[in-house]
Amino acid sequence: MTKFSDLGLSPKVLKAVEAAGYDTPTPIQADAIPPALEGRDVLGIAQTGTGKTASFTLPMITKLSKGRARARMPRSLVLAPTRELAAQVAENFDTYAEGSKLTKALLIGGVSFKEQEQLIDRGVDVLIATPGRLIDHFERGKLLLTGVQIMVVDEADRMLDMGFIPDIERIFEMTPFTRQTLFFSATMAPEIERITNTFLSNPVKIEVERQNTTSKTITQVLVRGDSRRRDVAFKDKRAILRALIERDGEACKNAIVFCNRKVDVDVVAKSMKQHGLDAAPIHGDLDQSQRTRTLDGFRDGSLRFLVASDVAARGLDIPDVSHVFNFDVPSHAEDYVHRIGRTGRAGKLGTAYTIAVPADEKYLDAIEKLIGHPIPAGDNPLGGGTGGDAAEAEAPARDEKPKTRSRSRSRGKPRDEAPAQATAEAVEVPAPAEAAPAEAEAPREEAPREQRSSSGRGGRSRGGRVRTGGGDDRGGARVVGLGDHVPGFIEMSFAERRETEGVRG
Structure with missing residues (x-):
């Protein structure tokens, strides 16, 4: 030897x-x-x-x-x-x-x-x-x-x-x-x-070894979450992380938790502290003095969990790290080798968990191609589903109505509802003749807006029909207005008024 x-x-x-x-x-x-x-x-x-x-x-x-x-x-x-x-x-x-x-x-x-x-x-x-x-x-x-x-x-x-x-x-x-x-x-x-x-x-x-291989002293485990929406997945992964730590108990004496983004490092560290886990962040945006104190605390055992960006993935020799958690699947496959290499060093045993959601599939494929074998799958400690699918299934139903209302111009009523009711009332219940003079006042005041009716706003068209917010050109049902039922003398007064206004213009 x-x-x-x-x-x-x-x-x-x-x-x-x-x-x-x-x-x-x-x-x-x-x-x-x-x-x-x-x-x-x-x-x-x-x-x-x-x-x-x-x-x-x-x-x-x-x-x-x-x-x-x-x-x-x-x-x-x-x-x-x-x-x-x-x-x-x-x-x-x-x-x-x-x-x-x-x-x-x-x-x-x-x-x-x-x-x-x-x-x-x-x-x-x-x-x-x-x-x-x-x-x-x-x-x-x-x-x-x-x-x-x-x-x-x-x-x-x-x-x-x-x-x-x-x-x-x-x-x-x-x-x-x-x-x-x-x-x-x-x-x-x-x-x-x-x-x-x-x-x-x-x-x-x-x-010495085949390039990009991982150490045999590291037990690799892939834990899958089912959430597809980013906000839901982020919350679910934090729950999975805590559950994995709780499940391993005393075997998880210390660990490095890796995130892809610096902002996520801070959020995950804060979340862990709120749930009673001794954690601190380390990434490139922190002061060097703070980074040094955090790293020294993790090395001497006074800090149990180090939540880090890839600033801690390269070459750092921290003895006796029992676990590594890939909170995010690394976007560069080589980083996976470096991350999990923080545990299982110098012949000691270590465990590396990788938490993945459906959006991570392409990154997982690249990692497994690099290391030459699939990452062994483990059980989700939350029992499989993390609630992400249920939230996603309900999301379209919750979002559908508000989207329809936001596009409607019918003052808060769905577009396919108000025109239909107005049509039925206009056809089945004709306006009484004695009410015509009173109702004629509104069209008389709105007449000057005729030129703007083509813009889709409410007004009277040349055919004498009243346009509502939906209008025929927007796919809604056409409302039959006073133009089909007014007495002749009112219709004549409108024509005379238009001619008069035309002369003035």
Whole structure:
């Protein structure tokens, strides 16, 4: 069996590794460390939780043991996609560099520029940074990358995502062509791998496990809800989440709950707290100090549930996470591998629940195609139906009448009701002759509106019939008005009035 002492690491590094409690390297460490020590470019692909951070940290410390850093010119550079992952790499460096005189600086957002600049001015051997903050320092003239000997891109698939490519290309242009480059990730899509070929020179490709596989120590369970409406599904999924936690009881000692959107992270965390569950949110919109406190609380056990966006899905090594809940099915299939990889680490057992609704089918298909097998189905703790279908079945009935009323112009009565009644009254009950003079007053006053009757509003048409709000041109029944029953002298007075008004116009 291979031991760390067989890999060619320096005595000080071996002593630090032993002090950390490790003696046997993981497969990715055993395969990646030797070529990294030789100065070869490395493309390492392995499951999350297999020790990829040590695969580049240990050889980097060994190689940098000779030499000295100059002000504003770091000797090595590690790029990470998130602040939390960058901070974790820095912690690993502190652990494995124990006893050496190597220095480091952590450049991430949410921290004072001044403190970071002071560290850079003294000179650092290892610079660990997120791309945005690194470029900020470079543009301020506080940093030079011409002395970089080793460059590492951690979580390379995410770093080379479309949003990061311009920044990564610019950073690579700042570094010497002779640098050594190491890429590590749990997933590597073919199109992303083609991009890495532009940055790596004849790399050693190390693929410990089949790409995009999930750990066998993780029990995966798919729980389905039946709600199709988004608002109903969101409420039902919160109920399912609480029921799953209650059902697993003490076995669920802590968990990370993943949501796709930051706003949903806040809502779910608040809902869990209202139901007596100790939960706190973490996502990119929170202050760095708050994110750090929340993450530290989850690590030391004072916080039971961490509700997170994918900011916590990549590379974070949080020991003894018993459960992962995918409150939302990830829209990127690769994120599923990273999310559930937060549990079942270092050979320990873990459980990963995924809560899905009918709208998630295309995402589930992509995930199952990526991991090479279907996610095992589990029982809905609420007994199957979550009430979503019933709500949807009732929704059309509730919505149908208000929609009809809103389109009607018959003053609050359905359009197919008022005209029909008016027609029946006009045909079956003719207006008495003696009532005609009194009723004729209204048409006499409305006569000037004849020109506007074509717009669909109430008025008298030229045929003498009264139009209601529906009108013939809107599909309603036509109302027979006074024009068919008035005495001749009234009809003559109307004609004379029209002629008079025509002359005046």
